[in-house]
Amino acid sequence: MDEIRISGGKPLYGTVKVQGSKNAALPMMAASLLYKGVSILKGCPKIADVFCMEEILRELGASTWWEDHDLYMDCTHADGTEIPCGYTGKMRSSVIFLAALLGRSGKGQMGYPGGCVIGQRPIDLHLYALRSLGAVIEESPFFISAKCDRLSGNEICFTKRSVGATEQAILGAVLARGETSIRNCAREPEIVWLCRYLRRMGAIIQGEGEDCICIRGVEELHGGVMQVPPDRIVAGTYLCACAATRGKISLENPPVGELDAFLEVYRKMGGQYKVKSGKLVADGTGVNRAVPFLKTEVYPGFPTDLQSPLMAVLAAIPGESHIREQIFEDRFKAAEELNRMGAEIAVVGRDARICGRKGLRGCTVCAEELRGGAALVIAGLAAQGETIVRGCSYISRGYEHICEDLSLMGADIVLI
Ligand code: UD1
Numbered sequence: 046m047d048e049i050r051i052s053g054g055k056p057l058y059g060t061v062k063v064q065g066s067k068n069a070a071l072p073m074m075a076a077s078l079l080y081k082g083v084s085i086l087k088g089c090p091k092i093a094d095v096f097c098m099e100e101i102l103r104e105l106g107a108s109t110w111w112e113d114h115d116l117y118m119d120c121t122h123a124d125g126t127e128i129p130c131g132y133t134g135k136m137r138s139s140v141i142f143l144a145a146l147l148g149r150s151g152k153g154q155m156g157y158p159g160g161c162v163i164g165q166r167p168i169d170l171h172l173y174a175l176r177s178l179g180a181v182i183e184e185s186p187f188f189i190s191a192k193c194d195r196l197s198g199n200e201i202c203f204t205k206r207s208v209g210a211t212e213q214a215i216l217g218a219v220l221a222r223g224e225t226s227i228r229n230c231a232r233e234p235e236i237v238w239l240c241r242y243l244r245r246m247g248a249i250i251q252g253e254g255e256d257c258i259c260i261r262g263v264e265e266l267h268g269g270v271m272q273v274p275p276d277r278i279v280a281g282t283y284l285c286a287c288a289a290t291r292g293k294i295s296l297e298n299p300p301v302g303e304l305d306a307f308l309e310v311y312r313k314m315g316g317q318y319k320v321k322s323g324k325l326v327a328d329g330t331g332v333n334r335a336v337p338f339l340k341t342e343v344y345p346g347f348p349t350d351l352q353s354p355l356m357a358v359l360a361a362i363p364g365e366s367h368i369r370e371q372i373f374e375d376r377f378k379a380a381e382e383l384n385r386m387g388a389e390i391a392v393v394g395r396d397a398r399i400c401g402r403k404g405l406r407g408c409t410v411c412a413e414e415l416r417g418g419a420a421l422v423i424a425g426l427a428a429q430g431e432t433i434v435r436g437c438s439y440i441s442r443g444y445e446h447i448c449e450d451l452s453l454m455g456a457d458i459v460l461i
Pocket of ligand 1: 067068071137138166167168169170171172205206207208210211231235313349350372373
């Protein structure tokens with residue numbers, strides 16, 4: 046099994062370029078199935094989740110290839126309608142292929158989606174959206190089957206904001222007959238990027254980034270070409286690494302404007318930053334203040350995906366910090382491993398109290414999910430001595446070259 050070996054205690058100094066966004070690229074890949082021709086995602090991250098979506102496209106009959114970091118998807122013959130559970134079980138985002146299959150072929154069958162175990166992660170809102178658009182859906186213990194003549198526009202009113210279910214609704218509505226309004230939808234930047242991509246493909250969409258998205262269905266779409274935006278969670282992860290090691294780093298290609306909630310916390314901890322010549326320049330040397338209370342929220346609130354990386358920073362700041370996780374019910378898995386590194390984190394339900402009395406010390410820890418794995422790497426960078434992080438396959442789902450990037454900034458880190 047791959048493991049990351051870190052010799053910690055060195056401040057990060059240097060510049061790295063932020064990779065393309067995982068959560069933006071994945072729904073765009075599903076959207077590409079809606080056109081019988083070639084679509085291109087430029088600057089697409091080469092990460093395990095993207096490769097898994099690529100395998101699904103190929104399983105459906107598409108040809109895909111890479112030219113450097115540009116992903117070409119030729120969906121001319123992607124007329125398959127079944128996605129085996131061997132693929133869907135690997136990742137959560139596979140579920141949004143259901144809308145794309147219905148939009149393209151009027152039917153689809155797939156295994157249940159897998160993904161990081163950070164809570165129950167039901168798909169009721171996804172199925173509600175598709176049923177609202179006229180899909181007939183059957184759920185068996187092993188498969189979900191859906192069919193329709195042609196999806197019909199309708200009003201979809203979510204009881205809870207969900208990124209994936211909003212994407213599902215959008216992907217279903219763009220080729221549906223008539224108009225769809227999606228209320229109480231997610232407002233995350235990835236929704237906005239998906240809508241921009243679909244608009245380039247000829248979709249008629251208004252309101253992305255707001256509470257209600259309106260879509261007028263069209264008869265057909267054409268090919269999409271889009272630059273994948275920078276990954277705000279990867280950027281935040283590197284800023285956490287800078288803060289935890291009290292370093293100074295610059296991020297090229299930063300997702301400016303998408304990190305405001307995180308940067309506010311960064312500043313409260315004593316960090317500084319500025320945007321200069323298109324780079325985000327961060328100074329973590331003054332990070333020394335605990336965060337009395339922070340809750341994760343839907344966008345534009347503090348992102349749940351940065352909760353564990355931030356916890357690793359707070360674990361070594363004197364004073365007591367308190368994080369409430371409001372999005373996923375089981376997202377404190379990294380806490381136990383951080384405690385093995387000398388942290389004092391007490392988790393009760395959705396609350397974590399972090400007492401940053403002592404410094405961290407290196408030891409062997411195991412990642413159990415993607416962002417929790419990144420948190421362990423951050424802790425390893427800050428800790429005295431050697432840390433070995435196992436379970437790296439989780440980390441490679443979202444980070445293209447975390448070890449190379451951190452090495453470039455002076456960290457003593459290697460993937461073995
Ligand atoms: C996406 C992101 C993930 C991020 C999350 C929240 C991708 C590929 N993943 O995941 O990185 O952490 O948004 O910002 O973009 N829910 C239901 N029923 C549903 C769907 C969701 O109850 O049908 C619940 C979930 O269990 C969770 C909450 O809604 O408690 C939010 O989940 P959601 O926004 O759907 O997250 P994902 O799209 O899975």
